[in-house]
Amino acid sequence: MPELPEVETTRLGITPHVESQTITKVTIRNYSLRWPIQSDIEDCLVGQHINHISRRAKYLLLHCTDGTLIIHLGMSGKLRVLDSADNVAKHDHADIQFGNGITLRYNDPRRFGAILWTQDDIQHHKLLEHLGPEPLCAAFSADYLYKKAQKRKVCIKTFIMDGKVVVGVGNIYANEALFLAKIHPKTTSSQLSNRQLEQLVTTIKQVLEKAIAAGGTTLKDFRKSDGQPGYFAQQLNVYGRDKQACHHCDNKIQTYKEAQRATYFCPLCQPLLN
DNA sequence: ACATTGACCTGGGAGC
DNA sequence: TGCTCCCAGGTCAATG
Numbered sequence: 111m112p113e114l115p116e117v118e119t120t121r122l123g124i125t126p127h128v129e130s131q132t133i134t135k136v137t138i139r140n141y142s143l144r145w146p147i148q149s150d151i152e153d154c155l156v157g158q159h160i161n162h163i164s165r166r167a168k169y170l171l172l173h174c175t176d177g178t179l180i181i182h183l184g185m186s187g188k189l190r191v192l193d194s195a196d197n198v199a200k201h202d203h204a205d206i207q208f209g210n211g212i213t214l215r216y217n218d219p220r221r222f223g224a225i226l227w228t229q230d231d232i233q234h235h236k237l238l239e240h241l242g243p244e245p246l247c248a249a250f251s252a253d254y255l256y257k258k259a260q261k262r263k264v265c266i267k268t269f270i271m272d273g274k275v276v277v278g279v280g281n282i283y284a285n286e287a288l289f290l291a292k293i294h295p296k297t298t299s300s301q302l303s304n305r306q307l308e309q310l311v312t313t314i315k316q317v318l319e320k321a322i323a324a325g326g327t328t329l330k331d332f333r334k335s336d337g338q339p340g341y342f343a344q345q346l347n348v349y350g351r352d353k354q355a356c357h358h359c360d361n362k363i364q365t366y367k368e369a370q371r372a373t374y375f376c377p378l379c380q381p382l383l384n
Numbered sequence: 385a386c387a388t389t390g391a392c393c394t395g396g397g398a399g400c
Numbered sequence: 401t402g403c404t405c406c407c408a409g410g411t412c413a414a415t416g
Contacts (some may be wrong), residue, residue, distance in 0.1 A: 185408070186393085
Protein backbone atom coordinates (compact mmCIF):
# COMPACT_ATOMS: atom_id res chain seq x y z
CA MET A 111 0.00 0.00 0.00
CA PRO A 112 2.44 2.61 0.97
CA GLU A 113 3.29 5.45 -1.26
CA LEU A 114 4.41 8.65 0.39
CA PRO A 115 0.89 9.79 1.36
CA GLU A 116 0.26 6.59 3.26
CA VAL A 117 3.57 6.75 5.05
CA GLU A 118 2.85 10.33 6.04
CA THR A 119 -0.64 9.33 7.15
CA THR A 120 0.90 6.57 9.24
CA ARG A 121 3.35 9.02 10.80
CA LEU A 122 0.55 11.41 11.70
CA GLY A 123 -1.54 8.53 13.03
CA ILE A 124 1.04 7.01 15.34
CA THR A 125 2.66 10.23 16.56
CA PRO A 126 0.12 11.21 19.25
CA HIS A 127 0.23 7.70 20.74
CA VAL A 128 3.95 7.05 20.56
CA GLU A 129 5.84 10.34 20.72
CA SER A 130 7.34 11.10 24.14
CA GLN A 131 6.58 7.56 25.28
CA THR A 132 9.12 5.01 26.56
CA ILE A 133 9.46 1.52 25.11
CA THR A 134 8.69 -1.13 27.71
CA LYS A 135 8.67 -4.32 25.66
CA VAL A 136 9.57 -5.50 22.17
CA THR A 137 8.38 -8.74 20.57
CA ILE A 138 9.79 -9.89 17.25
CA ARG A 139 8.01 -12.90 15.76
CA ASN A 140 9.81 -12.92 12.44
CA TYR A 141 13.27 -11.42 12.08
CA SER A 142 13.35 -11.98 8.33
CA LEU A 143 12.30 -8.77 6.60
CA ARG A 144 14.12 -7.19 3.66
CA TRP A 145 17.15 -7.14 5.89
CA PRO A 146 17.23 -9.28 9.03
CA ILE A 147 16.12 -7.44 12.14
CA GLN A 148 19.19 -7.38 14.39
CA SER A 149 18.93 -10.19 16.90
CA ASP A 150 19.44 -7.97 19.98
CA ILE A 151 16.96 -5.30 18.96
CA GLU A 152 14.80 -5.93 22.04
CA ASP A 153 17.73 -5.09 24.29
CA CYS A 154 18.54 -2.03 22.22
CA LEU A 155 15.00 -0.64 22.27
CA VAL A 156 13.62 -1.34 25.73
CA GLY A 157 13.98 1.79 27.83
CA GLN A 158 14.37 4.09 24.84
CA HIS A 159 12.33 7.27 24.94
CA ILE A 160 10.77 8.41 21.66
CA ASN A 161 11.75 12.05 21.33
CA HIS A 162 10.27 12.68 17.91
CA ILE A 163 8.89 10.90 14.83
CA SER A 164 9.81 12.16 11.39
CA ARG A 165 9.70 10.91 7.83
CA ARG A 166 12.37 10.96 5.13
CA ALA A 167 11.18 9.65 1.76
CA LYS A 168 9.17 6.55 2.72
CA TYR A 169 11.22 5.88 5.83
CA LEU A 170 9.66 6.52 9.23
CA LEU A 171 12.26 7.68 11.72
CA LEU A 172 11.65 7.21 15.43
CA HIS A 173 14.26 9.38 17.08
CA CYS A 174 15.13 7.81 20.44
CA THR A 175 17.38 8.55 23.39
CA ASP A 176 20.40 6.68 22.05
CA GLY A 177 19.66 6.18 18.37
CA THR A 178 17.03 6.00 15.63
CA LEU A 179 14.58 3.27 14.76
CA ILE A 180 14.10 3.21 10.99
CA ILE A 181 10.88 1.61 9.73
CA HIS A 182 10.04 1.06 6.08
CA LEU A 183 6.70 -0.43 5.05
CA GLY A 184 7.92 -1.92 1.78
CA MET A 185 5.07 -2.93 -0.53
CA SER A 186 2.64 -4.36 1.98
CA GLY A 187 3.64 -3.15 5.44
CA LYS A 188 1.24 -1.59 7.94
CA LEU A 189 1.66 -0.09 11.38
CA ARG A 190 -1.26 -0.08 13.76
CA VAL A 191 -1.78 1.39 17.21
CA LEU A 192 -3.51 -1.12 19.49
CA ASP A 193 -4.84 -1.01 23.04
CA SER A 194 -3.94 -4.66 23.58
CA ALA A 195 -1.09 -6.89 22.47
CA ASP A 196 -3.48 -9.81 22.09
CA ASN A 197 -5.02 -11.23 18.93
CA VAL A 198 -1.82 -11.78 17.02
CA ALA A 199 -2.55 -12.51 13.39
CA LYS A 200 -0.58 -13.85 10.47
CA HIS A 201 2.27 -11.55 9.39
CA ASP A 202 2.23 -9.57 12.64
CA HIS A 203 6.02 -9.65 12.72
CA ALA A 204 6.77 -7.13 15.44
CA ASP A 205 5.19 -5.42 18.45
CA ILE A 206 6.60 -2.45 20.30
CA GLN A 207 4.88 -1.69 23.59
CA PHE A 208 5.00 1.62 25.43
CA GLY A 209 4.57 2.94 28.94
CA ASN A 210 1.09 4.21 28.13
CA GLY A 211 -0.07 0.64 27.40
CA ILE A 212 -0.18 1.10 23.65
CA THR A 213 1.18 -1.51 21.26
CA LEU A 214 2.62 -0.46 17.91
CA ARG A 215 2.20 -3.50 15.67
CA TYR A 216 4.04 -4.07 12.39
CA ASN A 217 2.33 -6.35 9.85
CA ASP A 218 3.89 -7.07 6.46
CA PRO A 219 2.81 -10.07 4.33
CA ARG A 220 5.47 -9.67 1.67
CA ARG A 221 8.26 -8.75 4.08
CA PHE A 222 9.81 -6.17 1.74
CA GLY A 223 9.84 -3.70 4.61
CA ALA A 224 12.52 -3.05 7.19
CA ILE A 225 12.99 -2.41 10.90
CA LEU A 226 16.48 -1.14 11.60
CA TRP A 227 18.12 0.29 14.70
CA THR A 228 21.00 2.67 14.15
CA GLN A 229 23.16 4.81 16.35
CA ASP A 230 24.78 6.54 13.38
CA ASP A 231 24.14 10.14 12.49
CA ILE A 232 20.84 9.57 10.72
CA GLN A 233 21.50 12.16 8.00
CA HIS A 234 24.47 10.11 6.87
CA HIS A 235 22.87 6.72 7.16
CA LYS A 236 23.62 4.60 4.12
CA LEU A 237 19.95 4.34 3.14
CA LEU A 238 19.25 8.07 3.46
CA GLU A 239 22.32 10.04 2.56
CA HIS A 240 22.00 9.83 -1.23
CA LEU A 241 18.30 10.58 -1.46
CA GLY A 242 16.98 13.51 -3.49
CA PRO A 243 14.81 16.30 -2.09
CA GLU A 244 11.39 15.85 -0.56
CA PRO A 245 8.75 16.49 -3.24
CA LEU A 246 6.82 18.96 -1.10
CA CYS A 247 9.84 21.11 -0.25
CA ALA A 248 10.94 24.24 -2.05
CA ALA A 249 14.17 22.51 -3.05
CA PHE A 250 12.12 20.39 -5.44
CA SER A 251 11.70 23.08 -8.08
CA ALA A 252 11.50 23.33 -11.86
CA ASP A 253 15.05 24.65 -12.05
CA TYR A 254 16.34 21.78 -9.95
CA LEU A 255 14.52 19.17 -12.01
CA TYR A 256 15.52 20.75 -15.33
CA LYS A 257 19.21 20.74 -14.41
CA LYS A 258 19.07 17.09 -13.36
CA ALA A 259 17.04 16.06 -16.39
CA GLN A 260 19.62 17.48 -18.81
CA LYS A 261 22.09 14.82 -17.71
CA ARG A 262 19.78 11.85 -18.10
CA LYS A 263 18.52 9.76 -21.00
CA VAL A 264 15.91 7.71 -19.17
CA CYS A 265 12.22 8.26 -19.79
CA ILE A 266 10.53 10.82 -17.59
CA LYS A 267 8.51 8.26 -15.64
CA THR A 268 11.59 6.33 -14.60
CA PHE A 269 13.30 9.65 -13.87
CA ILE A 270 10.73 10.95 -11.39
CA MET A 271 10.52 7.55 -9.68
CA ASP A 272 14.29 7.63 -9.06
CA GLY A 273 14.86 8.42 -5.39
CA LYS A 274 18.12 10.18 -6.16
CA VAL A 275 16.10 12.69 -8.23
CA VAL A 276 13.13 13.16 -5.91
CA VAL A 277 11.82 10.90 -3.17
CA GLY A 278 8.33 9.64 -2.54
CA VAL A 279 6.96 9.49 -6.07
CA GLY A 280 5.72 5.92 -6.42
CA ASN A 281 4.10 4.20 -9.34
CA ILE A 282 0.55 5.45 -8.83
CA TYR A 283 1.47 9.09 -8.40
CA ALA A 284 4.08 9.05 -11.17
CA ASN A 285 1.32 7.99 -13.56
CA GLU A 286 -1.15 10.52 -12.18
CA ALA A 287 1.27 13.46 -12.14
CA LEU A 288 2.34 12.82 -15.74
CA PHE A 289 -1.28 12.74 -16.83
CA LEU A 290 -2.04 16.04 -15.12
CA ALA A 291 1.08 17.60 -16.66
CA LYS A 292 0.07 16.24 -20.10
CA ILE A 293 3.42 14.52 -20.56
CA HIS A 294 3.80 11.10 -22.16
CA PRO A 295 5.61 8.76 -19.74
CA LYS A 296 8.02 7.62 -22.48
CA THR A 297 9.35 11.12 -23.13
CA THR A 298 13.11 11.30 -22.66
CA SER A 299 13.82 13.39 -19.56
CA SER A 300 16.43 15.59 -21.25
CA GLN A 301 14.02 16.56 -24.02
CA LEU A 302 11.45 18.18 -21.77
CA SER A 303 11.33 21.96 -21.65
CA ASN A 304 11.71 23.99 -18.49
CA ARG A 305 8.05 24.90 -18.88
CA GLN A 306 6.97 21.25 -19.02
CA LEU A 307 9.06 20.32 -16.01
CA GLU A 308 7.65 23.28 -14.13
CA GLN A 309 4.22 21.87 -14.85
CA LEU A 310 5.34 18.42 -13.72
CA VAL A 311 6.77 19.72 -10.45
CA THR A 312 3.44 21.43 -9.84
CA THR A 313 1.37 18.32 -10.55
CA ILE A 314 3.61 16.07 -8.42
CA LYS A 315 3.17 18.40 -5.45
CA GLN A 316 -0.55 18.74 -6.15
CA VAL A 317 -1.28 15.03 -6.40
CA LEU A 318 0.73 14.18 -3.27
CA GLU A 319 -0.82 16.98 -1.23
CA LYS A 320 -4.31 15.90 -2.24
CA ALA A 321 -3.57 12.31 -1.34
CA ILE A 322 -2.13 13.24 2.04
CA ALA A 323 -5.22 15.32 2.73
CA ALA A 324 -7.41 12.35 1.78
CA GLY A 325 -5.37 10.04 4.01
CA GLY A 326 -5.88 12.46 6.82
CA THR A 327 -9.62 12.04 6.66
CA THR A 328 -9.24 8.46 7.93
CA LEU A 329 -7.05 9.43 10.88
CA LYS A 330 -9.89 9.31 13.37
CA ASP A 331 -10.25 5.61 12.52
CA PHE A 332 -6.55 4.96 12.66
CA ARG A 333 -6.76 2.72 15.67
CA LYS A 334 -9.24 0.41 14.07
CA SER A 335 -7.58 -2.60 12.57
CA ASP A 336 -9.48 -2.24 9.32
CA GLY A 337 -8.90 1.50 8.87
CA GLN A 338 -8.41 1.73 5.14
CA PRO A 339 -6.39 4.67 3.88
CA GLY A 340 -8.61 7.33 2.42
CA TYR A 341 -6.60 8.04 -0.66
CA PHE A 342 -7.98 5.04 -2.45
CA ALA A 343 -11.22 6.93 -2.66
CA GLN A 344 -9.46 9.70 -4.48
CA GLN A 345 -10.21 10.02 -8.15
CA LEU A 346 -7.48 8.37 -10.14
CA ASN A 347 -7.33 9.61 -13.72
CA VAL A 348 -5.21 6.89 -15.28
CA TYR A 349 -3.77 4.38 -12.80
CA GLY A 350 -5.55 1.04 -13.12
CA ARG A 351 -7.92 2.41 -15.79
CA ASP A 352 -6.79 0.47 -18.89
CA LYS A 353 -9.29 0.74 -21.77
CA GLN A 354 -11.53 3.07 -19.77
CA ALA A 355 -12.53 6.53 -20.93
CA CYS A 356 -10.20 9.42 -20.16
CA HIS A 357 -11.90 11.84 -17.78
CA HIS A 358 -10.69 14.73 -19.92
CA CYS A 359 -11.09 13.71 -23.58
CA ASP A 360 -13.06 10.44 -23.44
CA ASN A 361 -10.40 8.53 -25.37
CA LYS A 362 -9.29 5.15 -24.05
CA ILE A 363 -6.53 4.97 -21.44
CA GLN A 364 -3.68 2.72 -22.53
CA THR A 365 -1.16 0.70 -20.56
CA TYR A 366 2.31 -0.79 -21.05
CA LYS A 367 5.26 -1.82 -18.90
CA GLU A 368 8.02 0.64 -18.20
CA ALA A 369 10.95 -0.71 -16.19
CA GLN A 370 8.69 -3.61 -15.15
CA ARG A 371 6.08 -1.28 -13.68
CA ALA A 372 2.53 -0.87 -15.01
CA THR A 373 2.28 2.46 -16.81
CA TYR A 374 -0.99 4.15 -17.78
CA PHE A 375 -1.56 7.18 -19.98
CA CYS A 376 -4.02 8.88 -22.29
CA PRO A 377 -2.62 8.94 -25.84
CA LEU A 378 -4.56 12.10 -26.71
CA CYS A 379 -3.91 14.13 -23.56
CA GLN A 380 -0.29 12.98 -23.31
CA PRO A 381 1.12 12.97 -26.87
CA LEU A 382 4.65 11.70 -27.40
CA LEU A 383 6.55 14.62 -28.92
CA ASN A 384 10.00 13.11 -29.43
C1' DA B 385 28.28 7.67 -13.74
C1' DC B 386 24.38 5.87 -15.87
C1' DA B 387 20.93 2.33 -17.55
C1' DT B 388 18.81 -2.08 -17.07
C1' DT B 389 17.48 -6.22 -14.87
C1' DG B 390 16.95 -9.47 -11.12
C1' DA B 391 15.87 -10.32 -6.58
C1' DC B 392 13.38 -10.36 -2.35
C1' DC B 393 8.10 -12.41 -0.58
C1' DT B 394 2.96 -13.56 -0.06
C1' DG B 395 -1.79 -13.18 -1.49
C1' DG B 396 -5.42 -12.45 -4.63
C1' DG B 397 -7.67 -12.87 -8.89
C1' DA B 398 -8.22 -14.68 -13.68
C1' DG B 399 -8.54 -18.53 -16.48
C1' DC B 400 -8.79 -23.38 -17.25
C1' DT C 401 -13.01 -26.80 -5.98
C1' DG C 402 -8.41 -26.63 -7.20
C1' DC C 403 -4.48 -25.81 -9.92
C1' DT C 404 -1.31 -22.60 -12.53
C1' DC C 405 -0.03 -18.24 -13.92
C1' DC C 406 0.31 -13.40 -13.49
C1' DC C 407 0.06 -9.30 -11.00
C1' DA C 408 0.81 -5.99 -7.01
C1' DG C 409 1.67 0.53 -3.92
C1' DG C 410 9.42 -0.52 -3.31
C1' DT C 411 14.14 -0.24 -3.97
C1' DC C 412 18.69 -2.23 -3.35
C1' DA C 413 22.38 -4.96 -5.61
C1' DA C 414 24.54 -6.75 -9.45
C1' DT C 415 25.63 -6.38 -14.20
C1' DG C 416 26.78 -4.20 -18.63
